[in-house]
Amino acid sequence: MLRGHAGLFEDTAHDRWVRAQRLFEERAYREAAVLLAELISEAGDVGHELTDARLLLARAYFHSAQLDSAIRVSTELLEHDPHEPYAHLLIGRALQRQGKRDEAARHLKLADLLGGYRT
Numbered sequence: 001m002l003r004g005h006a007g008l009f010e011d012t013a014h015d016r017w018v019r020a021q022r023l024f025e026e027r028a029y030r031e032a033a034v035l036l037a038e039l040i041s042e043a044g045d046v047g048h049e050l051t052d053a054r055l056l057l058a059r060a061y062f063h064s065a066q067l068d069s070a071i072r073v074s075t076e077l078l079e080h081d082p083h084e085p086y087a088h089l090l091i092g093r094a095l096q097r098q099g100k101r102d103e104a105a106r107h108l109k110l111a112d113l114l115g116g117y118r119t
Contacts, residue, residue, distance in 0.1 A: 013039060017053065024056060029064035033057060051081055058090050067094040085115025 016039055023032035036057040040050055054077040061070035071094045074087040081087070092107035111117040 013042070020053075020056065024060055027063070029060045030066075033060040033064060033066065033069075036060060051077065051084065054080075055084070055086060058087065062090050062094055065097075067098055070094045083114055085111045085117055088114065089117045 020032045020035040040053050058070050058073040071091050074090045077087045088107040089111035092104040095104035
């Protein structure tokens, strides 16, 4: 999973995206989050084109108990796509884990209404 070896091959954004997905699947959530954050930062602000990367980053943060970061990234995702049900679910679940059940309820309700994610 190392970057290019002595410049012998190029490490493209696609290569890193695939590697981040693999890390997530292997439950290496913190490592996946680092790689995804770098990819998103390098891509700049291209709006909805980064929805999948932002969503995977928010999930990686959530699964690695970086709850404030999961909420932040999910909120940023909702700025580009306010009808993304999984982002609402992540915010709701993260707020629940922080003991903020009243704040969580709104997002969990929206997740259910928009995408059928039962809470």
